[in-house]
Amino acid sequence: MSERRVFSGIQPTAGSFQLGNYLGAIRHWVRLQETYQAFYCVVDLHSLTVPQDPAELRTATMTAYAQILAAGVDPARSVPFVQSHVAEHAQLTWVLQGLTGFGEASRMTQFKDKSTRGGAESASVGLFTYPMLMAADILLYRTHAVPVGEDQRQHLELTRDLAQRFNSRFGDTFVVPEAHIVKETAKILDLQDPTAKMSKSQPGGCVFLLDPPKVIAKKIRSAVTDSETEVRFDPAAKPGVSNLLTILAALTARDVETVAKAYQGSGYGALKADAADAVLAFAEPFAARVRELLDDPGELARVMADGAARAREVAAPVLATAYQRVGLVPAG
Numbered sequence: 217m218s219e220r221r222v223f224s225g226i227q228p229t230a231g232s233f234q235l236g237n238y239l240g241a242i243r244h245w246v247r248l249q250e251t252y253q254a255f256y257c258v259v260d261l262h263s264l265t266v267p268q269d270p271a272e273l274r275t276a277t278m279t280a281y282a283q284i285l286a287a288g289v290d291p292a293r294s295v296p297f298v299q300s301h302v303a304e305h306a307q308l309t310w311v312l313q314g315l316t317g318f319g320e321a322s323r324m325t326q327f328k329d330k331s332t333r334g335g336a337e338s339a340s341v342g343l344f345t346y347p348m349l350m351a352a353d354i355l356l357y358r359t360h361a362v363p364v365g366e367d368q369r370q371h372l373e374l375t376r377d378l379a380q381r382f383n384s385r386f387g388d389t390f391v392v393p394e395a396h397i398v399k400e401t402a403k404i405l406d407l408q409d410p411t412a413k414m415s416k417s418q419p420g421g422c423v424f425l426l427d428p429p430k431v432i433a434k435k436i437r438s439a440v441t442d443s444e445t446e447v448r449f450d451p452a453a454k455p456g457v458s459n460l461l462t463i464l465a466a467l468t469a470r471d472v473e474t475v476a477k478a479y480q481g482s483g484y485g486a487l488k489a490d491a492a493d494a495v496l497a498f499a500e501p502f503a504a505r506v507r508e509l510l511d512d513p514g515e516l517a518r519v520m521a522d523g524a525a526r527a528r529e530v531a532a533p534v535l536a537t538a539y540q541r542v543g544l545v546p547a548g
């Protein structure tokens with residue numbers, strides 16, 4: 217087994233993962249567990265940065281964990297765990313907050329977007345320091361590669377800056393991680409507004425993988441395209457059609473140009489129908505597997521506890537080193 221480590225995380229908030237999560241990130245998690253020591257995390261603490269319902273968060277966390285396993289993350293090959301089970305994440309966050317400039321944190325575009333959406337006054341301090349928690353997640357595992365979608369790139373840059381800053385002030389402690397962003401699927405677009413990324417905050421154009429098959433198929437069949445009829449991969453001029461081609465190519469393990477050629481002369485209807493079929497061919501067995509896993513909460517909790525114990529084994533000594541390097545006196 218390689219000594220190189222991969223880490224990634226996903227928020228449990230929506231209950232169901234969406235297609236962008238799967239194509240942009242989780243699919244790559246599954247692949248990377250073959251060649252890296254892999255740590256995959258349901259980041260429940262991140263969900264506390266916006267108002268949440270306690271019962272819903274508990275259910276969503278269990279469901280998110282089940283979805284990671286159902287997608288193919290294998291506890292025998294990787295370490296799937298829940299963030300709040302490993303206290304070191306919150307502890308290292310505090311150290312990193314002291315190293316982050318106020319202006320630097322203010323420049324995070326995701327914070328700017330999210331805080332302006334609900335009104336700047338109602339945004340929490342947690343939303344502001346969110347990227348430092350994400351940096352702590354990554355740095356605790358001395359991570360080399362972080363598979364994420366394009367929207368996380370800026371947070372990864374901040375993580376790299378913090379690792380470098382810590383290392384140069386206090387001595388070599390953290391690995392400076394690389395973002396692992398797979399260009400083809402780095403930004404799956406909203407089906408109703410193909411100028412925006414697919415996101416749970418715009419449910420109309422977002423495919424939730426645990427939705428009923430009929431709902432999923434209808435969303436894809438009614439995807440916004442354009443007023444032409446020609447199927448062509450051209451993200452600038454034809455974002456809607458190109459997005460459907462990207463989705464279909466990724467799910468059928470083909471190159472996007474090959475897929476585009478297959479629909480020359482056949483119009484958008486056939487492309488939409490086939491894209492819907494390809495999504496369902498993944499989503500239906502996926503949802504069935506999630507239900508099966510959730511039907512045995514005792515076993516799920518056991519796998520979770522085992523993941524947390526293995527994560528802690530790696531995280532605890534790294535935190536101890538960081539505490540010691542910044543000048544905190546050990547308890548005993």
Ligand code: TYM
Pocket residue numbers: 223224225226227228236237238239240241242259262349350351353354362363364365366367368401402403404405413414415
């Ligand atoms: P989250 O929960 O919003 O999304 C999980 C992953 O899905 C990717 N993603 C997309 N990829 C392509 N197209 C889309 N439309 C799309 N929408 C979402 C995201 O880029 C992400 O990789 N802050 C993170 C979670 C996090 C994390 C971490 C990630 C916390 N700590 C440490 C990596 C490492 C987030 O909110 O992702």
